[in-house]
Amino acid sequence: MSKPKRPNVLSGLPERLLSELFDDAVAHKLRDGEVLFRDGDAGDGCYRIHTGLVKVLVTSQRGEERIISLLGPDAIVGELSMIDGRPRSASVVAIADCSLSFLSRAKFQTYIESHPELTSYLMKTLARRLRVADDGLAATTFLSVKQRLARALLSVAEYVGEKDSGGRIQLRLKISQGDLAAMAGVARENVSRTMSEWRKRDIVTRTSNYYCINDPKALAKDMEVDDSCS
Numbered sequence: 001m002s003k004p005k006r007p008n009v010l011s012g013l014p015e016r017l018l019s020e021l022f023d024d025a026v027a028h029k030l031r032d033g034e035v036l037f038r039d040g041d042a043g044d045g046c047y048r049i050h051t052g053l054v055k056v057l058v059t060s061q062r063g064e065e066r067i068i069s070l071l072g073p074d075a076i077v078g079e080l081s082m083i084d085g086r087p088r089s090a091s092v093v094a095i096a097d098c099s100l101s102f103l104s105r106a107k108f109q110t111y112i113e114s115h116p117e118l119t120s121y122l123m124k125t126l127a128r129r130l131r132v133a134d135d136g137l138a139a140t141t142f143l144s145v146k147q148r149l150a151r152a153l154l155s156v157a158e159y160v161g162e163k164d165s166g167g168r169i170q171l172r173l174k175i176s177q178g179d180l181a182a183m184a185g186v187a188r189e190n191v192s193r194t195m196s197e198w199r200k201r202d203i204v205t206r207t208s209n210y211y212c213i214n215d216p217k218a219l220a221k222d223m224e225v226d227d228s229c230s
Contacts, residue, residue: 010046010076013121021111022048025101030054036077036092036100043081043088045104049073052098053159053173057182058090067183070095072159082108083122095173145190146197150223152183153204157213169213176209198222 010018028047030036036047036054049071056068056077068090071077081088082105112118143151153171160173177195181188198204203215203222213219 010048010079010122010125013118013125017115017118017121018048021108022101022103025103028100028102030094030098030100032094032097034094036094037088038091039088041088043078043084043086043105045102045108046076046078046082047100047102049075049077050099050101052094052100053096054092054094054098055179056090056092065182066185067179070155070159070183095175095179145184145186146194147223148184148186149180149191149194150219152180153211153213153219154216154223155183156211157216161213167216169216171211171213174209175211 010021013021025048030052039058051073053070053072054077055070057065058068059065071092077092077100078088080086082103085105156171156173156175157169160171161169162172163169177188177191181191184191195204195206198219199206201215201218203213203218205212205214
């Protein structure tokens with residue numbers, strides 16, 4: 001399964017410019033479960049992911065988590081704070097062992113001053129990012145619980161899904177119902193209820209904390225149209 005291209009501000013740059021920008025960047029390792037940075041930390045630079053997977057999340061004053069996105073290889077993490085100099089707007093936590101490279105804000109500022117052509121790329125990619133944010137807002141506003149959960153599972157599948165000969169997609173990531181609830185923006189009990197329905201219909205099964213999408217077409221249909229009252 002092909003991995004998605006996320007609209008990170010810097011990852012939209014041509015590979016030549018990205019390679020120059022991250023030339024001599026500092027190598028960084030992150031273990032599964034480790035925090036890369038937290039909401040409110042100083043935005044002193046950004047990271048390019050080479051291997052692994054992270055979740056980007058925000059936390060309410062009551063401690064409720066919402067996973068904004070998953071980011072994998074070739075994605076850039078923390079670039080907005082580097083551009084505007086403000087503190088981190090979200091937390092980033094590894095959900096698999098990661099190898100990354102760190103680019104300081106000082107080096108970015110020096111590079112962009114000598115490459116004014118970067119401005120047009122940044123503007124276009126920022127516009128794409130806003131469109132994706134609008135799509136996410138619409139999903140949480142207008143989609144049902146089932147549609148949001150299907151959308152979350154299919155998003156995970158884009159990164160860690162492995163299709164077998166029977167057309168089933170194995171999700172090679174230990175993900176909890178709490179994580180799925182945080183991704184979909186729904187209550188955990190709603191995840192349990194919806195998963196129970198999908199198991200009965202043999203659409204999704206779970207063994208040893210690993211999910212398997214047995215019928216990707218049916219799951220995609222549930223994401224598009226939901227006639228239930230959930």
